[in-house]
Amino acid sequence: MPVDLAGLRLLTAVVRSGSISAAAREAGVTQQAASLRLAALEREIGSPLLVRSSRGARPTGTGALVAEWAAEVVEAADRFDASVASLRGATEETLRIAASMTIAEHLAPRWLTSLRTDGSGPRIELTAANSETVLVAVREGAATIGFIETPDVPSDLATSVFASDELVVVVGRSHPWARRPRGVPVEELARTPLVSREVGSGTRLAFERALAERGHPAARPAFELSSTSAIRATAAAGEHPAVLSILAVREQLTAGTLVKVPIRDLRITRPLTAVWPRGGSGVPASARTLLEVVRSVS
Known part of the structure; x- marks a missing residue:
């Protein structure tokens, strides 16, 4: 029976x-x-x-x-x-990815789709955080590989720059800067309170570093927000400018809900970098495959 x-x-x-x-x-x-x-x-x-x-x-x-x-x-x-x-x-291997907010929201979805086109491969876990938190996750073994947008590339981790990114100043359509086609002097930008990311964000660090290199400390932010979408919405409301990755505002610039403001004598670029632990057997095979995808589509 x-x-x-x-x-x-x-x-x-x-x-x-x-x-x-x-x-x-x-x-x-x-x-x-x-x-x-x-x-x-x-x-x-x-x-x-x-x-x-x-x-x-x-x-x-x-x-x-x-x-x-x-x-x-x-x-x-x-x-x-x-x-x-x-x-x-x-x-069953698990590929744990930690990525900074801009990368996680605007680049990683395409990577993961390309990585799993045949339905095979490891189970994937993606965590979005600021660059500082991503580095901690990789160092502590909570992430197999990380992707950061900070200009400070750590020396204790293996790294590979896979792309570059540009930061732009954006305002809502009703903001006075939206009607200044010749742009804004860097001095005025430096003393203007912005809608900003939190401390530890690669976007904030790259912006403040660029101002400091020109001898202008950044003003204290009007707001500190951890969400890119919240920063976009606050800037679009019209009172305060924001500095964001061009990747994060392309749709809003096309739709006209945000306006890009030229900054005289200032262009902010930063590397986008993959990081993983040094030593041992190096980056795992699943992460190597991901890196190949990242380089091919970025």
Whole structure:
């Protein structure tokens, strides 16, 4: 006869607990469902297995024998499940990617689509954070590979620059700077409070570094927001400018909800860099494949 593993598991639980209701709770089914399953098992065996009473249930002589044999079958099935799970865990690779916000939102979706065109490959986990947090994740082993947009490329990690990015100043259509086709002097930009990313953001660091190199410390931000979409919306409202990657504002510039403001004598570019731990066997094979995709589509 076919082995009813669920029925055998219920029978062993009843013999152990002395109660069909307790066995049902252990199996995560209703008492009625458990009773029906046990009755079906008795029909298959061709003999009563339990003596049921108001005080609970106990095995018949046949039931005690079947329960003893069933315990061996259930234990073997559990060992089999555990072995298969451990084998799956050992063979199924997970590619953990940490990427800065701009990269995660505007570049990574295309990479991942290209990486999984045939439906194969490792399981992928993508975490979006600022560049500083990405570096911590790679150093601590929480990420297999990271992608950052900060101008500070760390020396303790292996790195590969795969593209460059430009930062632009944008304002809403009602902002006075939107009506200055000749642009804004860098001095005026430096003393203007902006809608900015938080400390640790590669975008903020690249902007402040570019101003400092020209002898102008950046003004204290009007707002610090961790979301690119929130910064875009706040800038579009019209009161404060923002500095964002051109990747993050192309659609808004085309739609006219944001206006790009030229800054005299200032163009801010930054490298986009892949990072992974040094030493050992180097970047894992799955990450090498991702890097090939990144370089081909960026």
